[in-house]
Amino acid sequence: MTEIKGVGVLGCGLMGSGIAQVAAAAGYDTLVRDVSRDIWDRARAGIEKSLAKFVEKGKLTAAQRDAALKRLTFTTTTGDLARCDIVVEAVTEDLELKNALWQELDGRSAPATIFASNTSSLTIAAMAAATRRGDRFVGLHFFNPVPLMPLIEVVRTVTTSEETFRRAFAFAKSLGKEPVAAKDNSGFIVNLLLVPYLLDAIRAVEHGVASVPDIDKAMQLGCGYPMGPLTLLDLVGLDTTYRIAEIMFTEYREQRYAPPPLLKHMVIAGLNGRKSGKGFYDYSVDPPKLVALGI
Numbered sequence: 066m067t068e069i070k071g072v073g074v075l076g077c078g079l080m081g082s083g084i085a086q087v088a089a090a091a092g093y094d095t096l097v098r099d100v101s102r103d104i105w106d107r108a109r110a111g112i113e114k115s116l117a118k119f120v121e122k123g124k125l126t127a128a129q130r131d132a133a134l135k136r137l138t139f140t141t142t143t144g145d146l147a148r149c150d151i152v153v154e155a156v157t158e159d160l161e162l163k164n165a166l167w168q169e170l171d172g173r174s175a176p177a178t179i180f181a182s183n184t185s186s187l188t189i190a191a192m193a194a195a196t197r198r199g200d201r202f203v204g205l206h207f208f209n210p211v212p213l214m215p216l217i218e219v220v221r222t223v224t225t226s227e228e229t230f231r232r233a234f235a236f237a238k239s240l241g242k243e244p245v246a247a248k249d250n251s252g253f254i255v256n257l258l259l260v261p262y263l264l265d266a267i268r269a270v271e272h273g274v275a276s277v278p279d280i281d282k283a284m285q286l287g288c289g290y291p292m293g294p295l296t297l298l299d300l301v302g303l304d305t306t307y308r309i310a311e312i313m314f315t316e317y318r319e320q321r322y323a324p325p326p327l328l329k330h331m332v333i334a335g336l337n338g339r340k341s342g343k344g345f346y347d348y349s350v351d352p353p354k355l356v357a358l359g360i
Contacts, residue, residue, distance in 0.1 A: 073149030077108035081155035083211025086112045089133040091240045097139050105139040147173035155183040164195035171196040181205040186309040189222040189249045199224030203233040217242045222249035251316035261321040266294035271327045295345040299338035307332045
């Protein structure tokens, strides 16, 4: 079994930078590709801030932080990732974009290189089929925030070899995470169950079942969840949830995955949650206050 030494990360947005951080902190030489130096600089600053918090809390030493940052490099050239032993893709949930990147890398990467997608809703088969290494293609679905969330869904599609799956599973463990095996269905395990719950919470708002704060409080106190579904939607991003729901509805054609009209209208209005400053709550003030949605 080929040892994984070098890790490539395609995309250094919120998820990609988190994946890069945990890989570098776990001792891997990590190369991150994105389209501009401005994006790198923001990602590196975020990683430095995150690692500093780990040092403050005593979870890392200053020497470990510095070593992790030294292992981290950036590039704008996709082909540079060809020298990595595993490449984890974390770009927008756009199959055409993902496959264009995979096809660019496929002919350049070594035969043993594993391709892994962090997709949360697309099937791995739809990407593996665009390459000539379907047997070396898996899903590695991390959760936000990546440095803190312990779970990785390791997704095996119909063409994934046993060796590739074992290597990917061992790699996930080496990051200090808890991997679980999942089949290649849209949404895997977590989103298959979580997305209908979140969409039902939006429908409850639409139907006037209760106020936004009371729905959140009821699910926190009644089910022991760390946050309510509408607060979670703001954290995940309403635009992200909308895209995932549309992909899953197209896959399954089940009404429970259909985005409610309120979700669509909020996304059109730019109410995407914390990332835009407003969603169900307004984050320009502390504590956040309820947004008047006019319904």
